[in-house]
């Protein structure tokens with residue numbers, strides 16, 4: 001179905017209906033969520049899901065998150081638990097993904113979970129995402145809408161730049177407000193924080209009434225999907241820069257002299273919302289190195305530092 005350039009869909013009932021129609025025809029539709037833009041396909045259609053991996057150039061062992069419009073439909077596909085109920089009631093719709101055991105009779109394509117007997121599910125809060133999911137009716141598999149390993153998209157233009165004619169349509173719903181991907185919590189055995197994100201570790205601990213285990217990077221690399229070099233701009237990335245070297249592109253935080261400032265007032269929410277867009281913008285200037293001010297390692301800063309450390313990680317090839 002790939003045409004030379006993707007359809008641009010408006011953020012209207014007509015646009016949402018067209019998105020659902022394309023999804024039903026095994027198409028790839030990029031749409032905004034509150035975290036980042038997703039590259040959506042019918043999660044129950046093997047061929048559609050395979051097209052996601054192909055379009056992103058994604059290693060097939062890196063599984064996908066399935067998005068739903070409502071909890072009733074979502075629950076048909078996973079084995080629900082009391083902890084899932086507690087987290088769902090507190091944070092859904094919102095930037096949280098839960099990894100649960102797959103229901104034996106779920107029609108979700110096994111390609112979605114790359115052979116695991118679990119499925120990552122999420123109920124996004126973004127109005128346009130919900131409208132598309134409602135119009136479609138079933139689960140939509142959607143990784144971030146960028147080529148594998150590159151910076152995640154927070155604007156429709158980022159999707160066009162990264163995936164262009166590899167998608168059938170892009171729904172333009174403006175800028176994503178959270179700006180980093182959803183927090184992922186595994187609920188297979190005891191709750192484990194698998195990826196830091198829009199909901200912080202402290203929030204989760206408060207809701208669960210106890211400390212939550214955190215999967216550390218060394219283990220995470222060997223686990224599916226937690227590839228180390230990721231979110232990578234073309235330029236090299238230098239972290240925790242307290243001064244600038246000549247010629248560097250300077251991404252600041254706080255009261256510093258720089259090219260772009262994630263948040264002059266050291267507001268981590270504002271910094272997360274700007275993060276990927278500013279990396280895209282500095283990278284587009286074509287310099288060799290992007291240097292980045294230290295970001296406090298607390299609250300949303302943990303998710304920001306996770307993405308930055310992957311952007312700075314040694315690259316393959």
Ligand code: TXA
Pocket residue numbers: 033035036037038039062063064065097099113116118119120122142143144145180181182183184194195224225226
């Ligand atoms: O905010 C988000 O989560 C965005 C928007 C579009 O919803 N999506 C997103 O998807 O970030 P993606 O594909 O870039 O990241 C999905 C992550 C991967 O790290 C993958 O390994 C993990 O979810 N994942 C998916 N299914 C899993 C499973 N069954 N078990 C463990 N991890 C899983």
Ligand code: MG
Pocket residue numbers: 143144152
């Ligand atoms: Mg991604």
